Amino acid sequence: MKPERPLVAERPLARHSAALLRPAPDAAELLPILARAGEQLARKLRLALAPVHGGEAATVECSKPAELAAGTFAPPGLVAISLLGAIADGQPMLSMVEGETVLRLLDRAFGGPGEAPSPLPRELPLSAELMVQRIDMLVGPALAAVLCLEGPIRVLRRAATMADLAAVPENTALAVLTFSIREGARPAWTLRLGFPMNALADLTGATRSAAKPVHAAAPASPLDPPFAEMPLCVRAVLVDIPLPLATLSALEVGQVLAVPVARSVPLRIGEALVGHGSVGAVDDRVALQLTQLA
Helix, strand or coil: CCCCCCCCCCCCCCCCCHHHCCCCCCHHHHHHHHHHHHHHHHHHHHHHCHHHHCCCCCEEEECCCEEEEHHHCCCCCCEEEEEEEECCCCCEEEEEEEHHHHHHHHHHHCCCCCCCCCCCCCCCCHHHHHHHHHHHHHHHHHHHHHHCCCCCEEEEEEECCHHHHCCCCCCCEEEEEEEEEECCCCCCEEEEEEEEHHHHHHHHCCCCCCCCCCCCCCCCCCCCCCCCCCCCCEEECCCCCCCCHHHHHCCCCCCCCCCCCCCCEEEEECCEEEEEEEEEEECCEEEEEEEEEC
């Protein structure tokens, strides 16, 4: 149907003030958050990667986050690059391990001394691909725990170059964490993790809704209901004297015990001290005159 005249909005469209909108966090705010997450991840990886080191814990150090283009995320040569993603969050992440490292770990897994062949093959064999998969499976839970991601992290695909991976354009800005992992006197190896800068706010939780501030409630008045009618057991401790067990066991009817009543008698509610008072009499009844409040 063709209208006879141009459509006009019934009322003006809403325009949101920029002052009321929370600006997106920039790299200066996000990189320190990622640095702290990297330090926590390094501590978790120390034990998480023990299975690829024969059960021995390694020393793991994390570098400060670096900003790299996706095209330079992996060095030239034999490498294994994995595209990772959390099932619920859906934000992409990259993982890279050098091929020589994978072959050394593979040689140890088969009982060897942990040496890589020389020269290196042009492609990783299938057994090495399984080792890369094992590393990703060990890193995934620790990474998800540090970033508080919902759901486990899975490997979406794997390739030997960024071009073959076809995950992000080569000019995409990445925040990169590099982990140096060393077991005993063996040569250190490198694990590199990359996070797209445009997804870093979501991955680090910087854009997640903050918890509502908790306002301190004003203290309740004892004169207001329901507290005003609440009964409390108040005790005036007239005397508290220690007696040996032998004296107690020899007590007889008619025996007189010297009971020194203190000038100031404590007044308690449960174990809480309310105040002190002096003992007197009112209308032939023992009374307590308050002399001090706690």
